Amino acid sequence: xxxxxxxxxxxxxxxxxxxxxxxxxxxxxxxxxxxxxxxxxxxxxxxxxxxxxxxxxxxxxxxxxxxxxxxxxxxxxxxxxxxxxxxxxxxxxxxxxxxxxxxxxxxxxxxxxxxxxxxxxxxxxxxxxxxxxxxxxxxxxxxxxxxxxxxxxxxxxx
Amino acid sequence: xxxxxxxxxxxxxxxxxxxxxxxxxxxxxxxxxxxxxxxxxxxxxxxxxxxxxxxxxxxxxxxxxxxxxxxxxxxxxxxxxxxxxxxxxxxxxxxxxxxxxxxxxxxxxxxxxxxxxxxxxxxxxxxxxxxxxxxxxxxxxxxxxxxxxxxxxxxxxx
DNA sequence: GAGATTGGTTCAATAATTAGACTCAGCTCG
DNA sequence: CGAGCTGAGTCTAATTATTGAACCAATCTC
Numbered sequence: 001x002x003x004x005x006x007x008x009x010x011x012x013x014x015x016x017x018x019x020x021x022x023x024x025x026x027x028x029x030x031x032x033x034x035x036x037x038x039x040x041x042x043x044x045x046x047x048x049x050x051x052x053x054x055x056x057x058x059x060x061x062x063x064x065x066x067x068x069x070x071x072x073x074x075x076x077x078x079x080x081x082x083x084x085x086x087x088x089x090x091x092x093x094x095x096x097x098x099x100x101x102x103x104x105x106x107x108x109x110x111x112x113x114x115x116x117x118x119x120x121x122x123x124x125x126x127x128x129x130x131x132x133x134x135x136x137x138x139x140x141x142x143x144x145x146x147x148x149x150x151x152x153x154x155x156x157x158x
Numbered sequence: 159x160x161x162x163x164x165x166x167x168x169x170x171x172x173x174x175x176x177x178x179x180x181x182x183x184x185x186x187x188x189x190x191x192x193x194x195x196x197x198x199x200x201x202x203x204x205x206x207x208x209x210x211x212x213x214x215x216x217x218x219x220x221x222x223x224x225x226x227x228x229x230x231x232x233x234x235x236x237x238x239x240x241x242x243x244x245x246x247x248x249x250x251x252x253x254x255x256x257x258x259x260x261x262x263x264x265x266x267x268x269x270x271x272x273x274x275x276x277x278x279x280x281x282x283x284x285x286x287x288x289x290x291x292x293x294x295x296x297x298x299x300x301x302x303x304x305x306x307x308x309x310x311x312x313x314x315x316x
Numbered sequence: 317g318a319g320a321t322t323g324g325t326t327c328a329a330t331a332a333t334t335a336g337a338c339t340c341a342g343c344t345c346g
Numbered sequence: 347c348g349a350g351c352t353g354a355g356t357c358t359a360a361t362t363a364t365t366g367a368a369c370c371a372a373t374c375t376c
Contacts, residue, residue, distance in 0.1 A: 010268045012258025021181035039323050095249040100170025110168045116299030116312030123287040128280045141274030154274035
């Protein structure tokens with residue numbers, strides 16, 4: 001968190017990790033995506049210490065990922081709901097879910113994502129909208145965007 | 159890391175975070191995907207303290223994300239290269255890159271991903287291969303896979 | 317209004333991270 | 347050969363973060 005290394009500041013991945021790089025943070029977001037909103041709900045679901053949850057929620061609110069608001073007009077208790085920014089983290093969690101399904105030594109994937117209108121299983125894959133090809137079949141490189149100049153490097157297929 | 163909370167162990171996301179939940183770890187993997195292999199290369203690129211890098215690399219090797227091997231036959235110095243398991247983390251980093259591009263207050267995205275054979279920009283989106291629809295247009299729910307029973311919950315569109 | 321529940325804060329103990337010094341092995345250059 | 351540099355770490359002491367446990371004030375429940 002306090003880390004903001006020299007070469008890395010100018011990188012969107014580092015920026016993202018600055019917000020959600022903590023081990024607990026994405027678990028909070030995961031629960032929020034499944035509709036958890038209340039302090040104790042998070043605490044019981046995650047088994048996270050109160051103090052830690054308290055600072056995590058505050059950080060997420062500060063970063064605009066969660067919105068804290070009274071559970072009803074004038075109430076003192078709060079609920080925490082994802083903002084658009086927070087809901088946009090779903091692909092990160094989908095990617096982690098898939099990696100865990102593939103590589104964690106669990107007998108069977110614990111949850112399957114479904115289309116909640118049809119209840120059909122989802123088979124989510126990163127696809128390049130320009131070429132229609134799947135990420136797994138693409139040799140990915142990068143172009144570094146300086147104000148003026150530009151250069152490209154490459155990396156093997158993932 | 160020492161956290162492995164009760165409700166969360168049986169979740170692929172938690173399993174993933176157990177391996178890459180640390181703030182530095184995914185930055186190491188990011189660099190590795192771009193071809194960084196040597197201790198000092200990582201250290202200089204990330205600005206990470208030596209001791210921290212040392213334990214991170216050891217952890218990643220222990221988890222089978224990186225392979226450590228002598229830079230050449232019989233050499234004492236090592237290089238660290240991604241395993242298949244490690245390369246499979248690319249979607250996680252792509253998702254984080256996109257979130258950072260969208261939400262970090264950077265004037266312009268620092269890097270653009272390209273197809274390194276054609277140098278064309280990539281426009282990567284999660285698509286459900288079954289229905290052909292983009293994740294952003296799907297109301298995602300989940301089916302919880304117990305050995306026998308099953309149930310489904312839903313969550314609003316991301 | 318007694319007792320549980322919710323949503324926190326405070327505290328002391330423990331664990332992780334850090335910067336910086338140190339080590340040791342291999343080059344490299346004269 | 348020997349001095350100095352670089353790479354790849356380890357060690358130590360100081361700083362920070364995390365944790366569990368206790369505490370507290372509102373709110374609900376009956």
